Amino acid sequence: MSACCQERTVDQGQLDQILQLYQGQPSALIEVLHQVQEIIGYLPREVQGKIAKALGVSRGEVYSVVSFYSHFTIKPKGKYQVCMCKGTACYVKGSPEILDRFEKELGIEAGDTTDDGKYSLEVVRCLGACGLGPVMTVNGNAHGLLKPEKALAVLKKYV
Ligand code: FES
Numbered sequence: 687m688s689a690c691c692q693e694r695t696v697d698q699g700q701l702d703q704i705l706q707l708y709q710g711q712p713s714a715l716i717e718v719l720h721q722v723q724e725i726i727g728y729l730p731r732e733v734q735g736k737i738a739k740a741l742g743v744s745r746g747e748v749y750s751v752v753s754f755y756s757h758f759t760i761k762p763k764g765k766y767q768v769c770m771c772k773g774t775a776c777y778v779k780g781s782p783e784i785l786d787r788f789e790k791e792l793g794i795e796a797g798d799t800t801d802d803g804k805y806s807l808e809v810v811r812c813l814g815a816c817g818l819g820p821v822m823t824v825n826g827n828a829h830g831l832l833k834p835e836k837a838l839a840v841l842k843k844y845v
Contacts, residue, residue, distance in 0.1 A: 700725045701733070705740035712743045715751055719758055728759045756797060764799045764806035766844045769823045773812030776819035780833065784820055785809065787834040788841070805841070 704721050708714040718737055723729055729752050738745045752758045770776075770785045785796060788807055792800050799806040815821045818830025822837060829840045 697725050701736070705736060709740050710742050712741050715741055715743060715748065716755075719748075719751060723758060728762050730760060730762075734760075759797065761799045761806075762803070764804050766805050766824055766841075767808065767826075768805055768841065769808045769810045769813070770796070771811070771813045771819065771821045772809045773816065773819075775812075775816035776821055779819040781820035781822075784822070784832055784834050784837045787838060791838060791841070805844075 701722060704718060704725075708718050715737070718741060719729060722733060722737065726733065734748045734752060735745055738748045752760060768788065770781055770788065772781050772785065785807075789795055792805055792807060794800055794805075794807055796807050796809045813821050813823060813828065815828060815830055818828075820832045820837075821828060821830045822832060822840075823829070824840070824844055829837070832840070
């Protein structure tokens with residue numbers, strides 16, 4: 687299952703451990719950002735500040751790396767994390783149309799979270815269920831053989 691669909695909570699102890707481990711190592715910035723996002727789910731400004739201080743880099747440097755890589759996000763994930771597969775099998779079976787529909791319906795682009803914090807939308811490359819494509823997961827629950835209308839109906843069950 688894609689990491690984008692796993693529930694995570696902030697763990698201050700784990701965060702401190704990572705920062706201690708990489709204390710004073712500016713070259714570990716990307717690795718630290720990966721690990722911290724893995725445990726918190728996103729990279730809020732105050733956490734970026736802690737990372738900058740621990741590694742001995744500027745806040746600006748941390749922010750520029752976070753904004754450069756689309757993998758990193760500064761927004762918390764929504765209550766419902768929707769992961770739309772755009773792997774080859776799902777792509778040819780119509781996942782781009784479903785994704786377009788979601789973006790219009792939710793008013794966000796892939797990688798973003800709705801303002802009410804309800805949905806976040808991610809694109810993933812193969813969920814391992816290609817025969818059921820197009821496939822999406824909502825909080826880790828898989829839904830397959832989707833068409834735009836069916837996908838929207840599934841989404842509306844998550845209220
Ligand atoms: S390509 Fe979508 S599940 Fe494999």
